[in-house]
Amino acid sequence: MPALSPFHLAIPVDDLNACRTFYTKTLELEEGRSSDHWVDYNFFGHQLVIHFKSKTEGDPHTNPVDGKDVPVPHFGVVLDWEEFHNFANLIRSKGIEFIIEPYIRFEGLVGEQATMFFKDPSGNALEFKAFKDQSQLFAK
Numbered sequence: 001m002p003a004l005s006p007f008h009l010a011i012p013v014d015d016l017n018a019c020r021t022f023y024t025k026t027l028e029l030e031e032g033r034s035s036d037h038w039v040d041y042n043f044f045g046h047q048l049v050i051h052f053k054s055k056t057e058g059d060p061h062t063n064p065v066d067g068k069d070v071p072v073p074h075f076g077v078v079l080d081w082e083e084f085h086n087f088a089n090l091i092r093s094k095g096i097e098f099i100i101e102p103y104i105r106f107e108g109l110v111g112e113q114a115t116m117f118f119k120d121p122s123g124n125a126l127e128f129k130a131f132k133d134q135s136q137l138f139a140k
Helices: 016-026 081-093
Strands: 008-013 030-034 038-043 046-052 061-065 068-072 075-079 098-105 113-119 125-131
Touching (some): 008 016, 016 030, 016 038, 016 046, 068 098, 068 125, 075 081, 081 098, 081 113
Antiparallel strands (some): 038 046, 061 068, 098 113, 113 125
């Protein structure tokens, strides 16, 4: 697989201070530039920007996967196997409520992966995953 370029993702948050604390203190991400309305983060080598936006009501959407309700939309990153498990332990130690607890999908099969879901204080759903063999990221 060729080297990946960092992605840039900007997401809305309805409480900039609570989300700033969450991404900085809870997830322990490095903060970059910021203003009164947005904050940049080093999101595992990618650029994540949280932007203040007033809350709008709407029903969260989910899709069934493995008998679990996966939130849509969601975003995250693919970590290496050991880093995923260390990060899952960090999230547990911070008392974050999981939407979907860490578990293994396709165990012993092509595409075996660990995955977990949780939300930030503004309700943005995050998924973190790791492949037992990262070369199988797009394997069928």
